[in-house]
Amino acid sequence: MSRRVTLVAGGGNLVPHVASAIRDRGDVLQVVDLVGRPGIVADQVLRESLSDATTLLAGIKAFGPSHMVLAGGVHITDTDRRGLADAFGLAGKLASGLGDVGLAGMILLYSKTQGWKLVGAHEVAPELLAPAGHIAGPPLPAALAPVAASAIRTAKAIGAIDLGQSAVVSASRPIAVEDAGGTDGLLRRVAELRAEGLVGERHGPLVLAKARKPKQPAFVDLPAIGVDTITRAAEAGISVVALEAGASLLLERALIESEAAARGITVVGLRHG
Known part of the structure; x- marks a missing residue:
């Protein structure tokens, strides 16, 4: 009907x-x-x-x-x-x-x-949900697994105060979080911090995480990435994009896979909790 x-x-x-x-x-x-x-x-x-x-x-x-x-x-x-x-x-x-x-x-x-x-x-469109495990790009290095998990926890923490759905960490240290400027604004700030030598490289690989806000109603858009996210993440010096599995969306997955492979960025789905 x-x-x-x-x-x-x-x-x-x-x-x-x-x-x-x-x-x-x-x-x-x-x-x-x-x-x-x-x-x-x-x-x-x-x-x-x-x-x-x-x-x-x-x-x-x-x-x-x-x-x-x-x-x-x-x-x-x-x-x-x-x-x-x-x-x-x-x-x-x-x-x-x-x-x-x-x-x-x-x-x-x-x-x-x-x-x-x-x-x-x-x-x-449930086919857009991010699965757990490897999604695109190189496999997640074992040394970065705890950093990616920490990034997801940071994203959940800022979501708990209704600020945003994304965070960037370096060696498990939060360096920037999403605010009203959205993910694009977050990635611009990270690129600026990296250009100033404050984060990245000798300070440790950068990980972007996106996670659903803990109090977010089911009908509200889940956090999502598309091919542009991968491109901008690469420009900001990010090497890993971690998504909350089953609670994030992949838009145009084939393009994400090709761009992540070309840019050398790991995309991975992680369960929270």
């Missing part, structure tokens, strides 16, 4: 995978495009902005979805967060805060009042 699915679409390569999986299932698809993405194929496409949350919600209500999926990255300003809280009415007033976890709770509560079932992108 087909469903009516609204896909709230941000940036990045996750969105086409999710949209295709929804269409392949035979569902009626509405895409709410938040970033001006070209070439979207759907039964209905709305191009809206988070700055006008009231109009955005009205468009979704008019479609009448049974299910909703949030996918892709969106830079949300403090003004956007306050606007969403106002548009969500009671759900916004009951939100525990306007951080990512608080915002997710607000969306969940509002969706329940509307009868919309929130579904995670990984539930729509």
Whole structure:
């Protein structure tokens, strides 16, 4: 039986995978495009902005979805967060805060009042989930296994305070973590630190880890990497990318594998806990 699915679409390569999986299932698809993405194929496409949350919600209500999926990255300003809280009415007033976890709770509560079932992108396209073990590039050196595990623990720790999903460590010493600037901002800072001689090389190999926030609801985007992540990691001097297995996404795995091999970067999935 087909469903009516609204896909709230941000940036990045996750969105086409999710949209295709929804269409392949035979569902009626509405895409709410938040970033001006070209070439979207759907039964209905709305191009809206988070700055006008009231109009955005009205468009979704008019479609009448049974299910909703949030996918892709969106830079949300403090003004956007306050606007969403106002548009969500009671759900916004009951939100525990306007951080990512608080915002997710607000969306969940509002969706329940509307009868919309929130579904995670990984539930729509489970083939994207990162497996445990070697994924791409050279095998993980035994000496770096504890460093990679430490990096995952660091990423989980910053996720616990709702800061980000990524961290970079050198010889098990955290040197930079993700904030509102996202993974790209993190990798730029690491490249700058390395250029200044503060990290890397004689200080020890650099490991990038991505892990799901401990309090993150199941419908929120899991941490993800694509081929661009590998390229930027290499430019920052990172030699290992560690992902939380079963809780991270691989976008365009074949391209990740070829780029990791070319750059000599190890990509590995690790279980946490």
